[in-house]
Amino acid sequence: MERSGCGCGSAGTVPTAGAAGARSRCSRAGRAGEIPFHRGVVGSVPRSRAKKKLLAELVRWRKEAGLTQEEAAAVKFYDKSPATLSNLEAGKTRIRSGDVHNLLNGYRQTGRAPELTPEVIDDLVQLAHEIAKAPRGWFEPLLGPGTAPVFRELLAYEAEAAVMQSWQPTLVPGLLQTEAYARALMKASPLLHEPEEIERQVKIRIERQSVLDRKRGAPQLRVVLWEAALRPVIGGPAVMRDQLERLREASERYNVTVQLLPFSAGAHPVLNGGEFQVFTFADPTDQVVYSENHTEAVHREMRDEVEQFTRLIEDVRSLAESVSATRDRIAEFAAVL
Structure with a gap:
């Protein structure tokens, strides 16, 4: 796995998910200063950054709705395993616009996320669609599935x-x-x-x-x-x-x-x-x-x-x-x- 300095280059190797030393922490920005979500965002924002922001929004709206991952995985229309949702939020699986639509509408139906309007949902679904169409990183063919x-x-x-x-x-x-x-x-x-x-x-x-x-x-x-x-x-x-x-x-x-x-x-x-x-x-x-x-x-x-x-x-x-x-x-x- 990559050790200290792996990014621009000390002694290290590609880390595998779950291995010791491959843990990651992320200190995220608050709402102020974040990349705004709107149609066409991938055209001006790098694909990986847009994806990261979209996943942060999915987690944010789930918490706004007061749902655990287990409860959110069972919302109407989505209805998948908690492990599947966990992998989605962690960026380990492909983002599908249909899943984003179903999850967000499920969160909205709880009545506990009044700011999650149909317009917000539409923009996030569109963002998921644009991310899916954007070119993937040059490095993907070189990396194993456990990276x-x-x-x-x-x-x-x-x-x-x-x-x-x-x-x-x-x-x-x-x-x-x-x-x-x-x-x-x-x-x-x-x-x-x-x-x-x-x-x-x-x-x-x-x-x-x-x-x-x-x-x-x-x-x-x-x-x-x-x-x-x-x-x-x-x-x-x-x-x-x-x-x-x-x-x-x-x-x-x-x-x-x-x-x-x-x-x-x-x-x-x-x-x-x-x-x-x-x-x-x-x-x-x-x-x-x-x-x-x-x-x-x-x-x-x-x-x-x-x-x-x-x-x-x-x-x-x-x-x-x-x-x-x-x-x-x-x-x-x-x-x-």
Whole structure:
């Protein structure tokens, strides 16, 4: 499963649903600042984001109606098992507009959700229909059925973001890793043993990098690395030398910025924290923070939390070396290997 830093790239593998370490927590935004629901929303909002918001609405209206999952699963016209509804709300099954229609009308009939008007229901049903028609992520064919939703969400963030800001204290970000470096990380993982699975994970990691090569709509990647990320000789001197050269070359791309925070900077605002990423989508007010530790991945969408992490990465960037100075330092590291 993906461990700390898996998103933009530390030692890790694709997590499977239910496995230890693949847990996900999500701190969601309140009504203010959320993506509004209206017809055509998928045309301006990434598919994964629209789906996530729709599922949040289904949960919200069920709770407004005062129903447990067991009670909601038995509402008129829907009448499916609680497990089926649980999987739907968790995003583990395909969203069908008919199910959305039946559930919401069932909730409305309780009389406890007066704001759930026929117009609201129609818009949410239309949204479900548009989500079903929207193109699926490039990564779906590479992932197994047991892949945890948290990892699918991460890949969707990478594919749909306009700007990705990343603080990486221990490893080169996954979107900038060489194949040999990634393979060395995978082989070091205590969760991977079979060569075939290691190669599958390496393939996924390298395929993820294609988002930076898009001719239209390629995202901006802005990385701040702590010096500790470049000191370990991962895979041996030759592998690490190639990785450093790849990192230096990537920093010359128009859509990639790499800055180094040296040890000499001393104490800094994120010294006690792990890696994190701030994803900003086409609507600059639509943002999510993704962070990980050894046991769980956390998605933060509440505006005050997003702003806090954005300030953190801006503060650490202000302490980091310039882009040109960073290239020089990377070359120095490579020269001694």
